[in-house]
Amino acid sequence: MVRRVTILGSTGSIGRSTLEALDWLGGREAFAVEALTGASNVALLAEQARRCGARLAVTADPARLPELRAALSGSGVETAAGPQAVIEAAARPAEWVMAAIVGAAGLAPTLEAARRGAVVALANKECLVCAGPLFLAAVAEGAATLIPVDSEHSAIFQVLDARAAPERIILTASGGPFRDWTLERMAAVTPARAVQHPNWSMGAKISIDSATMFNKALEMIEARWLFRAEPDQIEVIVHPQSIIHSMVGYADGAVLAQLGPPDMRGAIAYALSWPGRAPTPMERLDFAALSRLDFHAPDPERFPALRLARAALERGGGAGCVLNAAKETALEAFMADRIGFLDMARVVEAALERLDGAPAPAALDDVFALDAETRAMAAELCAERAPVAA
Ligand code: NDP
Numbered sequence: 001m002v003r004r005v006t007i008l009g010s011t012g013s014i015g016r017s018t019l020e021a022l023d024w025l026g027g028r029e030a031f032a033v034e035a036l037t038g039a040s041n042v043a044l045l046a047e048q049a050r051r052c053g054a055r056l057a058v059t060a061d062p063a064r065l066p067e068l069r070a071a072l073s074g075s076g077v078e079t080a081a082g083p084q085a086v087i088e089a090a091a092r093p094a095e096w097v098m099a100a101i102v103g104a105a106g107l108a109p110t111l112e113a114a115r116r117g118a119v120v121a122l123a124n125k126e127c128l129v130c131a132g133p134l135f136l137a138a139v140a141e142g143a144a145t146l147i148p149v150d151s152e153h154s155a156i157f158q159v160l161d162a163r164a165a166p167e168r169i170i171l172t173a174s175g176g177p178f179r180d181w182t183l184e185r186m187a188a189v190t191p192a193r194a195v196q197h198p199n200w201s202m203g204a205k206i207s208i209d210s211a212t213m214f215n216k217a218l219e220m221i222e223a224r225w226l227f228r229a230e231p232d233q234i235e236v237i238v239h240p241q242s243i244i245h246s247m248v249g250y251a252d253g254a255v256l257a258q259l260g261p262p263d264m265r266g267a268i269a270y271a272l273s274w275p276g277r278a279p280t281p282m283e284r285l286d287f288a289a290l291s292r293l294d295f296h297a298p299d300p301e302r303f304p305a306l307r308l309a310r311a312a313l314e315r316g317g318g319a320g321c322v323l324n325a326a327k328e329t330a331l332e333a334f335m336a337d338r339i340g341f342l343d344m345a346r347v348v349e350a351a352l353e354r355l356d357g358a359p360a361p362a363a364l365d366d367v368f369a370l371d372a373e374t375r376a377m378a379a380e381l382c383a384e385r386a387p388v389a390a
């Protein structure tokens with residue numbers, strides 16, 4: 001049986017890996033691609049659509065529609081553009097949807113796929129971090145199936161025991177490139193240095209989020225909603241080799257872990273073959289060559305992001321949205337050399353304090369409003385931290 005699939009964000013890192021995973025699992029004989037969406041990389045979008053025989057290709061940027069049309073002329077692939085067209089692509093009847101648009105732009109299309117009851121493979125973090133209850137309500141409303149793609153959450157999903165409630169959700173973290181650096185060295189880190197991740201190959205922003213451990217902070221909030229875990233059930237342990245992708249502890253003291261090479265295609269192929277396990281050419285672990293796996297507690301002084309995530313979880317309401325928007329603003333300021341590496345957490349902490357009590361967003365418009373309010377405030381906080389020009 002051919003399964004219809006849609007990839008939201010096909011031109012990104014996760015989107016490209018999803019197309020590879022489709023080839024692994026049978027290609028055109030097993031899957032029919034309903035829609036692919038991208039934004040700026042229209043040449044790649046067109047090439048992908050031709051190669052996999054997609055019915056529809058959508059760019060989020062209306063200015064690029066003529067370029068997309070020209071690149072796909074004679075191919076039979078339908079084209080469309082703009083944010084509304086991306087939502088409409090998500091509404092088309094594909095049974096399986098990869099949600100891999102980065103940022104808040106992923107919210108509305110992913111909600112749409114959930115509301116119509118698709119199997120949603122969720123890579124986008126904002127859906128849960130900024131709008132957890134809202135997103136889960138859409139999943140329930142549509143009787144959709146949610147399969148996490150973030151490697152940690154995929155691991156937890158894979159070892160969850162339906163017959164026993166988890167006692168502990170243990171997220172592993174590589175610790176990023178500055179795992180063993182002193183605070184003085186970290187204070188002087190440049191954006192170019194922060195994008196170099198030791199284990200995973202990812203986009204620039206998520207690599208810097210890994211270096212500050214804000215990526216793990218977001219993942220703590222994702223775990224809270226995905227697994228309905230209480231804040232004190234969620235733990236983070238640094239595991240430099242990134243072989244154990246995460247673990248779940250049960251009431252009898254047993255801990256189950258999922259292991260694999262650090263390659264996102266593993267979690268994506270799992271989301272595609274769930275509830276089964278289809279064969280893949282993923283690299284096989286060689287335990288004798290690995291010889292050891294290390295663990296240590298994260299240092300709260302050098303990585304305040306984890307403490308801030310816990311504070312956001314305990315505050316509840318709109319705190320996840322505030323943490324995310326303040327972090328994004330601080331990250332952009334850091335990437336533009338306007339604030340230092342350690343300033344990013346200071347900005348987020350101040351924003352969380354100033355917006356304490358922000359209510360949980362009840363609709364998407366509330367998410368966008370709180371996001372905008374936080375960004376404006378965080379921009380001021382960044383300006384206060386910026387070095388005064390000579
Ligand atoms: P990329 O930046 O590589 O790709 C993002 C995708 O979103 C691209 O297709 C991009 O199009 C598209 N896009 C960008 N802006 C818009 C917009 N305004 N409207 C619609 N589409 C847009 O990100 P990743 O693939 O790395 O990550 C995707 C999501 O998955 C993120 O939320 C990330 O946090 C999460 N994730 C990623 C992991 C990884 O290993 N990369 C691991 C776990 C989670 P274009 O490129 O054409 O502009």
Ligand code: MG
Pocket residue numbers: 150151152219
């Ligand atoms: Mg992850």
